[in-house]
Amino acid sequence: LKVKNVKDEL
């Protein structure tokens, strides 16, 4: 299972 590394930080 590969999870997209979401750029959720500032």
Added chain:
Amino acid sequence: MNIFRLAGDMTHLLSILVLLLKIYATKSCSGISRKTQELYAIVFMARYLDLFTDFISVYNTFMKLIFIASSLAIVWCMRFHPVVRRSYDRELDTFRYFFLVGASFALALVWHDKFTLQEVFWAFSIYLEAVAILPQLVLLQRSGNVDNLTGQYVFFLGAYRAFYILNWIYRYMTEPRFTRWIAGISGVVQTALYADFFYYYFISWKNNSKLKLPA
């Protein structure tokens, strides 16, 4: 969003507010490196290209816009405001920062998550942010005496970085598969640059004396 991340964002915001307050209240930018401010403006514009492609939250979008707008406003004041620009310490602010931009971009071309325009610019912004404080630290060191608001500005910036590291440790422990090599390693490097400043900041705070950096 965990408490460390929120504390990090808030101290980052606070650092910008302190800097704006200093410029507005004293009509002076003495002790502030325009080069560091220009690097931050580049950092935010390069990193937040995703404003056009991804929506994460209202908070996220709002903060991104604040960081871009405030960094541009500060650079504008230091370059063009008829009163503020006169107090700019031009002769102390001589760090060759194009070197930092070039090296960060070169590193981003080599080390990135994906070879796309957005991802390369994102990595570039992470590397550049890690070293963007250097002109500011060199300026403070050269001028020796640091006024209160400038000292607090750098202190809050350093605190923001320290909280982000706690945030990553927390996320690493609580979220499955959370790893951020690029941001994590750069973040540790960036925070380490503040160690010396923190040391003298705490000494002056403990002794209740004015912040002075050794030449």
